[in-house]
Amino acid sequence: xxxxxxxTLTEAVINRVAATPDPRLRQIMTSLVKHLHGxxxxxxxTWEELLAGIQFLTAVGQKCDDKRQEFILLSDTLGVSxxxxxISYGKVGNATESDLLGPAWVEGAPELPLGSNLAEHPSxxxxxxxxxxxxxxxxxxxxxxxxxxxxxxxxxFYDLQKPDGPNLRAxxxxxxxxxxxxxxxxxxxxxxxxxxxxxxxxxxxxxxxxRAAHLHFMISAPGxxxxxxxxxxxxxxxxxxDAVFGVKESLVVDxxxxxxxxxxxxxxxxxxxxxxxxxxxLKSAQA
Amino acid sequence: xxxxxxxTLTEAVINRVAATPDPRLRQIMTSLVKHLHGxxxxxxxTWEELLAGIQFLTAVGQKCDDKRQEFILLSDTLGVSxxxxxISYGKVGNATESDLLGPAWVEGAPELPLGSNLAEHPSxxxxxxxxxxxxxxxxxxxxxxxxxxxxxxxxxFYDLQKPDGPNLRAxxxxxxxxxxxxxxxxxxxxxxxxxxxxxxxxxxxxxxxxRAAHLHFMISAPGxxxxxxxxxxxxxxxxxxDAVFGVKESLVVDxxxxxxxxxxxxxxxxxxxxxxxxxxxLKSAQA
Numbered sequence: 001x002x003x004x005x006x007x008t009l010t011e012a013v014i015n016r017v018a019a020t021p022d023p024r025l026r027q028i029m030t031s032l033v034k035h036l037h038g039x040x041x042x043x044x045x046t047w048e049e050l051l052a053g054i055q056f057l058t059a060v061g062q063k064c065d066d067k068r069q070e071f072i073l074l075s076d077t078l079g080v081s082x083x084x085x086x087i088s089y090g091k092v093g094n095a096t097e098s099d100l101l102g103p104a105w106v107e108g109a110p111e112l113p114l115g116s117n118l119a120e121h122p123s124x125x126x127x128x129x130x131x132x133x134x135x136x137x138x139x140x141x142x143x144x145x146x147x148x149x150x151x152x153x154x155x156x157f158y159d160l161q162k163p164d165g166p167n168l169r170a171x172x173x174x175x176x177x178x179x180x181x182x183x184x185x186x187x188x189x190x191x192x193x194x195x196x197x198x199x200x201x202x203x204x205x206x207x208x209x210x211r212a213a214h215l216h217f218m219i220s221a222p223g224x225x226x227x228x229x230x231x232x233x234x235x236x237x238x239x240x241x242d243a244v245f246g247v248k249e250s251l252v253v254d255x256x257x258x259x260x261x262x263x264x265x266x267x268x269x270x271x272x273x274x275x276x277x278x279x280x281x282l283k284s285a286q287a
Numbered sequence: 288x289x290x291x292x293x294x295t296l297t298e299a300v301i302n303r304v305a306a307t308p309d310p311r312l313r314q315i316m317t318s319l320v321k322h323l324h325g326x327x328x329x330x331x332x333t334w335e336e337l338l339a340g341i342q343f344l345t346a347v348g349q350k351c352d353d354k355r356q357e358f359i360l361l362s363d364t365l366g367v368s369x370x371x372x373x374i375s376y377g378k379v380g381n382a383t384e385s386d387l388l389g390p391a392w393v394e395g396a397p398e399l400p401l402g403s404n405l406a407e408h409p410s411x412x413x414x415x416x417x418x419x420x421x422x423x424x425x426x427x428x429x430x431x432x433x434x435x436x437x438x439x440x441x442x443x444f445y446d447l448q449k450p451d452g453p454n455l456r457a458x459x460x461x462x463x464x465x466x467x468x469x470x471x472x473x474x475x476x477x478x479x480x481x482x483x484x485x486x487x488x489x490x491x492x493x494x495x496x497x498r499a500a501h502l503h504f505m506i507s508a509p510g511x512x513x514x515x516x517x518x519x520x521x522x523x524x525x526x527x528x529d530a531v532f533g534v535k536e537s538l539v540v541d542x543x544x545x546x547x548x549x550x551x552x553x554x555x556x557x558x559x560x561x562x563x564x565x566x567x568x569l570k571s572a573q574a
Contacts, residue, residue: 003536006373012532013366019493028336029492031329033365039322040370043315050371054358061348061358071341071348078320079300083327084337086293205316206306245299249290 010037056197063196067160069103073198076100076244077207089225093137095283097248099230102216104150104158112170115268117183118149120167125154125185128255128274129267133178134219135281141178142282145221146171149184151214156190183267186255186274187213187233192243202243212238212247217280224282231278253278297324343484350483354447356390360485363387363531364494376512380424382570384535386517389503391437391445399457402555404470405436407454412441412472415542415561416554420465421506422568428465429569432508433458436471438501443477470554473542473561474500474520479530489530499525499534504567511569518565540565 004012013033020026045053063070075081081100089098112118119125134145150169152158159167174180191209194202202209214230232239232252239247256275258264264271291299300320307313332340350357362368368387376385399405406412421432437456439445446454461467478496481489489496501517519526519539526534543562545551551558 004369004373004532006370009366009370009373009532016366016494016528016532017492020491021493022491025491028330028332031326035322035326035329036365036367037370038325039318040367040374042318042322044374045315045371046375047371049315050362050368054356054362057344058348058351058356058358061345062351064345064349069341069345071345075337075341078323079296079303080323080327081337082291083293083296083324084332084334086291086296087327087331088333204307204309204312205304206308207303241303245291245296245303 006041010034010041013037056201059197068193068196070196070198072103073192073196074201077192077198077202079245082245092283094281095137096227096229096278096280097250098228099248099251100244100246101218101228102230104152104160105148105216105218106150106160106169109148109150109169109171110166112172112182114172114175114180115182116170116172118168118170119153119183119185120164123154124168125188126274127269128184128186128276129181129258129269130184130215130276131179131181132278132280134174134180134221135178135279136224137281137283141174142221142224143174143176143178145174145178145219145224145282147174147180148218148220149182150216151184151187152190154185154188156188181267183269184215187215189213189236189238207243208241209243210238210241211244212236212242214246215276219280219282221282223285225285227280227282229280231276233276293328297321300324343488346484355480355483357483357485359390360479360483361488364479364485364489366532369532379570381568382424383514383516383565383567384537385515386535386538387531387533388505388515389517391439391447392435392503392505393437393447393456396435396437396456396458397453399459399469401459401462401467402469403457403459405455405457406440406470406472407451410441411455412475413561414556415471415473415563416468416556417471417502417563418466418468419565419567421461421467421508422465422566423511424568424570428461429508429511430461430463430465432461432465432506432511432569434461434467435505435507436469437503438471438474439477441472441475443475468554470556471502474502476500476523476525494530495528496530497525497528498531499523499529501533502563506567506569508569510572512572514567514569516567518563520563 014030017029060070060074134142148171172180189210194209213233213236217229219227232247233255234252253276258275259272261271301317304316347357347361421429435458459467476497481496500520500523504516506514519534520542521539540563545562546559548558
């Protein structure tokens with residue numbers, strides 16, 4: 001019979017999961033036990049502190065329902081989601097970098113023609129024409145690529161958070177030269193929810209809950225890896241302190257204020273309006 | 288503006304919690320982020336794996352209610368609880384080692400006189416006389432020490448899991464020479480709950496859910512640190528594989544089968560019966 005000390009106990013738990021039939025799960029459990037115990041040995045919690053941690057995690061789980069995923073919010077605010085983003089998509093050549101999907105994507109957004117106005121209501125925000133292109137790593141324009149787009153309104157709310165139907169959300173397809181354009185609203189900064197345990201964690205650690213203003217894209221084309229990403233705005237006050245560590249330099253673009261009626265007429269909007277542009281590059285499916 | 292890689296992202300998150308006003312919370316958050324990110328970098332999860340982990344933790348939280356604490360069960364089965372036990376109580380001289388409190392202690396157990404029979408029903412299990420003493424580190428017997436005791440019945444159920452009132456649970460006080468004795472039942476092995484996500488984890492890692500048979504004690508005396516511990520049985524088949532890593536060599540004692548009527552008469556039981564004995568030594572409150 002073994003009598004454990006702080007080191008041999010960790011070995012014993014690792015030995016106990018060594019019979020896990022699935023090799024990947026075995027690897028995950030082994031690493032998890034090693035790092036979890038490493039943290040406990042370093043922190044040296046009292047029983048009361050362990051119980052406080054357990055109560056926190058319990059509250060995080062119990063805050064989750066079909067509309068709210070507080071554990072993802074915890075993962076986001078501890079930088080774990082962005083770390084997995086970096087690990088799982090990575091950087092390949094000049095391919096556009098990925099970013100978090102976030103909680104507001106939904107399957108089956110309305111399929112709209114290029115040039116559509118996605119802002120249903122005049123109160124949705126400041127008009128912003130969003131243009132772009134989709135190409136392969138070698139520069140070949142991708143015609144018919146699916147551009148799935150979503151953003152909040154000017155008050156920082158996704159359509160999901162409001163009683164009406166889909167708004168500021170669409171699936172569009174690039175034209176024969178790989179271009180797309182549509183009208184949305186100028187993105188705004190908004191706060192992630194703070195009415196749950198993650199909010200309490202942010203307050204206890206003296207952190208704000210603001211996300212840098214951003215637009216969401218999910219772009220797919222046959223033979224290419226699906227790209228999930230976000231675009232940010234040059235000069236945004238939260239670029240350096242985004243609550244979920246989501247900002248990547250290569251995804252920050254100008255949001256230009258356009259005053260002239262000639263430009264406005266091109267996009268069938270009224271001046272003044274905003275304009276953002278990005279050229280997306282997709283990795284091949286094998287990359 | 289910083290553009291994170293796998294290393295600098297971890298530094299950025301640690302910097303973000305550096306403004307935590309409470310120094311202990313700052314230390315805990317820093318260590319947690321470091322080890323959590325270290326695990327993620329080592330495991331290199333896909334998005335699907337991260338989401339599977341998040342769904343698992345969510346289910347653990349949602350399995351908790353006022354009678355069930357699945358996160359403690361997770362902590363127990365991953366050896367974290369025993370690690371905190373080792374860290375927080377430790378070994379001092381020949382003081383009795385501590386062990387897990389478990390989920391079945393309740394405040395305000397019936398106060399019973401020495402010699403009481405705690406097994407209310409004939410079906411409670413095989414009679415077992417439990418005797419012991421409580422002393423200081425220097426060997427001084429502690430009179431009037433409170434011995435809070437609880438155990439399962441012979442089917443492996445605590446009274447809390449059954450509709451009747453308190454059973455196999457009591458608070459007794461040592462006599463003038465620091466001795467105590469009472470009648471319980473021979474402890475049996477039982478399984479921790481497997482109808483939740485922790486049970487799924489045990490199955491996926493090819494682990495059984497059995498606890499080595501044990502008795503629970505919480506012993507207090509003025510001027511001494513409260514001792515929470517368990518006693519185990521020599522020869523038990525789960526000593527080496529207890530589901531929560533709870534067995535300590537110094538807490539394993541013989542459970543002797545006594546056949547003679549003379550011995551039975553001493554404790555007012557009928558032969559044959561079982562007998563267990565332990566001499567508890569309490570640390571001082573300052574240790």
